[in-house]
Amino acid sequence: MYHNNNTNSSNSQQQPHQSTPEIPPHRTTLENDLERNKDDEAAGNEIDVPPSSDQDPDSQMRKKQRYHRHSHDQILEMECFFKECPHPDDRQRRELSRELKLNPLQIKFWFQNKRTQVKSLHERHENNLLKAENDKLIAENMRYKEALLHASCPRCGGLTGEMSFDEQQLRAENMRIREEIEKMSAKIQRFDGKPGSSYYNMPSQNQMMPPKSLDQGVGNYRAQTHMIGEMLGDNNEFLGTLPISNDFEKNIVMEIGNVAMKELTNLAMAEKTLWLPGSCGCEILDQDEYLRSFPKGIGPTPLGIKIEASRHSAVVIMDYNKLVEMFMDVNQWANMFCGIISRAWLHQVLEIGLTEIFDGASQVMSAEFQVPSPLVPVRDDYFVRFCKRRSVESWIIVDFSVDQLRPSSFTKSRRRPSGCVITELPNGYSKIVWIEHVELEDNEVHELYKSYVNSGLAFGAKRWVASLGRQCERLASAMATNIPPASIGVLTNGGGRRSMMRLSERMMMSFCTAVGASTANTWTLLTVAGEDVRVMTRKSVDDPGRPSGIVLSAATSLWLPLPSTTVFSFLRSENSRNQWDILSNGGQVVELAHIANGHDTGNCVSLLRVNTQDSSQSNMIILQESCTDATGSFVVYAPVDLMSMNAVLKGGNPDCVALLPSGFAVLPDGPEPMVGSGGCLLTVAFQILVDSVPTSKLSASSVTTVSSLIKCTVERIQAAVCSGRTN
Template sequence: MEYDGSGSSGNEERRNTRHTRQQIEKLEAYFKECPHPDEARRHMLGKELNMEPDQIKFWFQNKRTQSKAQDERSANILLRGENDRLQTANAAILEALKNVVCPPCGGPPLGKEERERSVQKLRLENIRLKKLREQLTKTLSKSKLKGPTMVDSLASAHRQQIFDTCFSYEANQNILVYRPNSSGPVTSQTVQPEYHIDITQVPEIAASAIEELKRLFSIEEIFWVESSIDGAYMIDRESYENFFHAIRHIKSSSARVESSKEFAVVPIEATNLIEMFLDSEKWKDLFPTIVTAAKTIPMLESDVPIKENCNVVQVIWEKMHILSPLVPPREFVIVRCCQEIEKGLWIIADVTISVNINKDPFSAPCYKRPSGCLIGALPNGQSKVMWIEHVEVDDKSITNHTYREVLFGRSGYGAKRWIATLERMCERMALSSVLTIPSTDWSEDTMIARGRRKVMKLGERVLNLYNEMLTMSGKVEFPQGLNGGIRVSMRMNREEGQPPGYVISAATSISVSLAPMQVFNILTDNDTRHQWDILCHNHPVYEIASFSTGSNEANRVSILKPTLGVDMGSLTMAQNSDKDAMYMIQDCYMDALGGMIVYAPLDRNTLELAVADHIDPFMIPVLPSGFLISNDGRRSTVATDAEDGGGGSLITVVFQILVAGPKSPRPSEKSVDAVSTLISDTVQKVRALLHNNPPHV
C-alpha cells in the first residue's frame, strides 16, 4: 500500500481520489524545506497542485505528526542502543573492580572508608592551594603597583580586572565560568548570565565537528539537494540524519533546521584570512553586519588535549544580529577548530557546546550543528572559500511576521549572507590598503583627498556603530504603543568616539514593492535627497568626495555638503562660518541580498580632525543614522543581482539624535515624541518618493 503522508492508506486514496502521486511527491519535497507553511504559501501550493488550502493545511498537519512519531522512534532506537552499550560497559567495569589490586603494593583495593578519607584529604589540599593562590595573587598585585610608571600599573590592574570579571576556573570540576564583559560600548551592553562550560567536552566535540564537515564538503551528492523554492542547495535531512545518527537538540514543534552552502573567490591571502577567523576581534570586524559581539574564552591548554585532526581549538562566545530590531539576535557558545588538511588547504569548523547558565541546564533557542568553511590558497593573493551553515533554531514566536519570509528562506543568517559579507569586506580591505588613489576615486577638496584612507576608516566605523544599534538592547525602553510601531530608546552615552550626553534612538521597518537596488538608487540620489533628509533643510546636497570600497560601484564612502544649516526645533545645527559648516560622511554598499546607506553629520573642524595624521578615526565623535535594505524573501528565486529577480524590499530606518549634554537633566518624553515624529515624517516622505518611482517593467 502507498502512504501519502496524510494518514490515509493507498486503498483510501484510490477510493476517495484525494491526492495524486504527483501531488504527494511535490508536497513531500516542499515539506522537507518548510514543514510549517504559512497561509500565503498554502494558497500558492493549492493553486499549483489544484488542491484546496484546507487540504494542504490538513496534509501538513498529519505529515508533521507522522514525522514527529518517526523521529521519536528513531531517537528511541538510538537511545536503547546507547543504553545497552552503557550497561555492557558498566558490567565490565564492575567485573574489573572485583579483581583490581593496589598498584604500589599489589594488595587488595582500598575499601570504602579508605576512599572517603582519601577524598577528604584531597578536598582539604584543594582548599589550601586555593588560599595559597589568592595570597600569591595579592602579593603579585602589590608588586605590580610598585612598577616604574602609573600608566603601566593602571593598565595591568585594568587587564586583571577584566579577566577576573569575565573568567574563573573551577579546576576540581573542569568547569570554566564565563561572564560576558559589560565594560564595552553602551551600544552593545546586555545583562549577561554566567556560562558554565565543561572543558572536558571540547576535544571530542572539535574532532567530531571537523570530521563531519569534511564529509559534508567531500560527498556533496549524498547530502545536498536543490531547493524547489529558491534553487539554493540545502542538506537532505533524511540522508544526513541516517548517516550521522543525528538527533534534534531543540525539541519544540516550531523549531526548524536551516542549512545552506555557498562559495566565492576573495582577494585575501588564505593565511591572513585564517588568522582573522582565529582572532575574535578581527572575526567581528570581518563580519560587521552579522556579528555584533565575539569573545574567545581562554582555557588551560594542559587540561584540553588537542586531537590529531585539530591544529587549533578555541571556545568562543558570539552574538549575531541582522536586518532590524524586529529580528531576534542569535547567541552561541561554540567550539571553533582549524586543521590544515593539506598544503594550502584548511578547514574551519564551528559547533555549539552545551553550557549551563548559573549552573542550571540551559536550552537555547538556536543550536549550531557542525558548520564552517573550506579555505584554499590561490595564486595572486586570493583564496577560494566554500561555506556551510547548518543551524537548528526556534525563533518563530519572537520574530515579527514582516521578516519571517527572509529568515525562513535561508537568506537571513544563511551561507549566502556570510559569503556576500566576506567578499565585500575583503574588497574593502584591499582597496583601503592601496596607497595611490584609484581612478574611481575623486575629491574636490585636497585635504580630504590626502586623508582618503582615514575617511574610509571613519566610514567603516559609522557602519559598525549603526549595526550595533540594530539590537537596541540594554537601554531604557519607552512604551511602543505610544510611538505607532516605532521602537524608541534613550541612553546616557559616555563612550569615547561618540558625542557625550543623552542620545535618543528610534527605529522602524517598512515594506515596499520596489526591488532593493531600485530603493538604493532612489535614496542615494543627491538631487532628491532633500525631499526626505531633514539635514538638507529642503535644499540640494552635493558630493565633494567619493572613494570606492568595492568592485560594485554602489559600494563607496562619500563626503556630502548640504547648502544650508539645519533647523530642527529643539535640535538645532547652525552654520555661522566655514568652520561651522555642516558636512555628512556617508558609507553605503549593495550586494546580492540588499545593502545599507548610513550617514552621520560632521562640522568642518571634526572633518579636519578625521583626516589628520595624528588622530585615530575611531576616536572621532559620530552618531550615525540611516537605512538597511533587504529583499523581502517573497520572490520565487533569490536573484544574484539585487536589481533583478522581482520581489519587494524591507527597509529598516534608524535615527540617533543627541538631545542633551552629559550634565543636563534627563530629557522629558517631549524629546522622545519629537524624535518619534521626526522618524515618522521621514518614513512618510520616503514612501512618497518611492511611490513616485514605480518598479521598472
C-alpha cells in the same frame, strides 16, 4: 632599543659582521647617549647613529655622530601606516621614504623600534595582569586555609583543622567518590531495563532510528559519552556558564571537535546528493540523506526543533592566512561581520595551536547573531571554535555548541558543526566553502520578517559569504595605492584614505550595534500616528567616539512595494537626498570626495555637503557609507564637523571624531525569485543628541520630536516611492 643606521657604510652592508674580542672605544659613549634618549624613542623619534668603526686597520676615518628628530607629520604618517601594516616590505618602505623624504633604512629602523616598543608595552601589561591574578589567588588561598582551620566535619562535628593536610585531602576525595557512586547507582536504577539512551536524556527526532552518539571515527567514545551523560544528571551548569577547568572536560570537547571537523569536511566536499537547490540562491541540506550519511553524528535533534542548514561558496580577495587570523581573533571576526554579529566574547582558550598559524587552536566563544531590525530576535550561541590545517593550502574552521553536554537542557539556538573550508588560490585570493547548520526553537519573529527569515537569507550561509566577500573588497580598497590622480572626486591621499575608511568603519559598526534587537539594547515600543516606533536612550560619558550627553535612538521597519536594489539606489544618491532628508532643509547635496569599496558602484564611502542658506550648518558635512550585496544593503551616515574632517583627510587619528550614525537597512522580503519583482523591508534608524548634560532627565517632548522626525522621513520615502521619483 635603537638600531645603527648604516646608510653611508657600503662595506658593512656587503660583508657579514664579524665579532671582535674588543669593544670599539666610542661604544660606551654611544650607549650612554642612547640611554639618555629613551624619551625620544617613546615619542617615535628616529636617532641616526654612525656605523661601527671599520674593521680594516687602515681605515681611521670615523663619521661624526648625527641625531635626526623626525617631524610631527612624519611620525603621524608612520603611526597611521603602522596600525595598518606593522611589517612593511621593501616596496612599502621605499614608497614611505619618498613620501616622507626619509632614507629607507630610517623607515626600516623606525618600524623595528616601534614594534619593539609595542611588544614591551604588551608584555608589561600582561605581566601586570598576571601579577594581579597571582595576588588574587594568593589571597583566595589564604581565605581557604583560614576557613579550613575552623571548618567542622559534617559527620562527627569535630574541627577538621586538627587534621593534617594529607588527611584532609584524603577525606575530601573519599566523600567525592562516595557521592559519585551514589549518583551513578541512582541512575542505573532509573534506567534499569530500558533501552540505552543518548547523553541528551531527551527523545530523538526519529524514535525508530538508533540513538546518535560521538563514536564516528573515535573508537569506543560512544560508551564513554553515554556514561558521562548519565553521571552528569541534571547539572545544567556543566560547560555552559562554567569554564572548562580540568583535563576530563577538555578531553570531551577535543573529541567532539574531532568529530565535528570530520563532519564539516564531509559536508563541504559532498556531492549534490546531500544538498538540494534552495530558493535563496544557496544549497539546502537534505535532512533525510543527512541522517543516512551521518547516523552517528553529534547527538540527536529533539522534537519540535527547527533545523536550518545551508551551504554556499565563493572566491574572495584575501590571503588565506589573513582569513584564518581574522576568524581566530574575536574582535576582528565581530568587526568583519558587524552586520550579522551584534556582540561576541572570547571566554577561554583551550589550545593556542602552532604559533602564528593557529593549527590546532581551539577557543570557547559566544556571540549574538542579528538581523538589522529590532523586530527580529537575536540568536545567541555558546560554542567552541576549532582551527585545523587540512593541507598545505587548505584550512578548516568549525564551530559547535557545547550545550549537548547538558543532559536536560536545550538553549534556543544551538550550532551543529558549522564553519568554513578555506583554500588558497593564486594572487592573494581564497576560496570559501561555508556551512551553516543550526537547530533552534522557532522564535517569535515579527510577521513582517517571517518570509525573509524562513527563506534562509537572514542567518544562512549565503549571507555570511556575501558579507565576507564585500568586506574583503573593502579592505583591498583601503590598501590600494594605484589610484588614478585624475579621477574626479576620488580621494587619492594614502593617509587620508585610510583614516577616512577607519572612521567610516566605526560609524558602520556603531549603527549595526544600535539598530538590532541585541540584549544590550532596551527598546520601548511607542505608537505614533498608527506607526510602531521603538525608542531607547543612552548616556554617553567620556567617550571620545560619541558626543557627551543623552542620546536618543529611534527605529522603525516597514514594507515598500519596490525591489530592494531600487530603494537602495534612491537612498544612497546625493541627487535624491533632499526628497527625504528633513535635516538638509531642501538644500542641494553635492559630493566632495568618495572612495570606492569594490566592484559594485553602490559600495563606497562619500563625503557630502549640503548647500543651504542656514549659516549654522555651514561648517557641517556628512560622512556616508553605502554597501550592498545579494542579501541586503546599508546606507549609513553621520554629520561631522568640518575641522575634524579636515584633520582626518590629512591622515590624522579618526578615533576622537564624535559620531552619531543614522541610516537605513534594506532587505529583500523573501527568497530570490521574489527579489526584483516583489517588495523590500526597510529599517529606518536615527540617533540624536537630545541633551549635552549626561545627568539630565529625558523630556517627553524630546521623544515626541524624534518620533515625529522618523515618521516624517518614512512618509517622504513612501511618497517618493509611490510617485515613481526613485528613478
